[in-house]
Amino acid sequence: MGKETDSSRHAFDKRLKQAMDRNNPNRPAEAGSQGNDMTTVGTVLRAGTEMVAGLVVGVAMGWGLDRWLGCRPVFLILFSLLGGAAGVLNVWRLVRP
Template sequence: MGKDPDDSRESFDRRLRQAMDRQRPDRATQPKAAGGDMSDLGVVLRAGTEMVSALVVGVALGWGLDRWLGTRPAFLILFTFLGGAAGVLNVWRLVRPDDTPGDKPGP
């Protein structure tokens, strides 16, 4: 009565695979391991913070030096570019792949 007309092993394997797929949590909705990887929103917020903070520090240093030395905004321009470059470098370090060849010391 409740038996599948095809009682072969392939039918059982197919139905078992389907049941296991239904029970397996979806990787897109599964939260990442705590402490392991950051969530996408966390990465975006940290990258933005890194960029803005490096730029603010560069502008503040340049403005302070120009004001202290009484010069035209030469240091402001210089340190704005240096702060921007530092921010980009920090974001690159944040998002680069972990398995880059230069990360590990050689034997």
């Protein structure tokens, strides 16, 4: 039973060291690692989501104002442009160094 405790403790120490190495910001970056690829995919998906969200909110607000005030689609066009600009600004903040 003592041997099992030692091996399980050794295995735990090994896993703990690996986890600490993964979370260490001072470690050298590995070229072509899976984590880097997933981070890039996540950033691209977030950028697309930011763009779509800005446009959807702008269109919804413009459409709602036009419908509520009973006027031509002036606010729809205005808020679509503002929503698109907000989406571009959010993406710029995301990818800015």
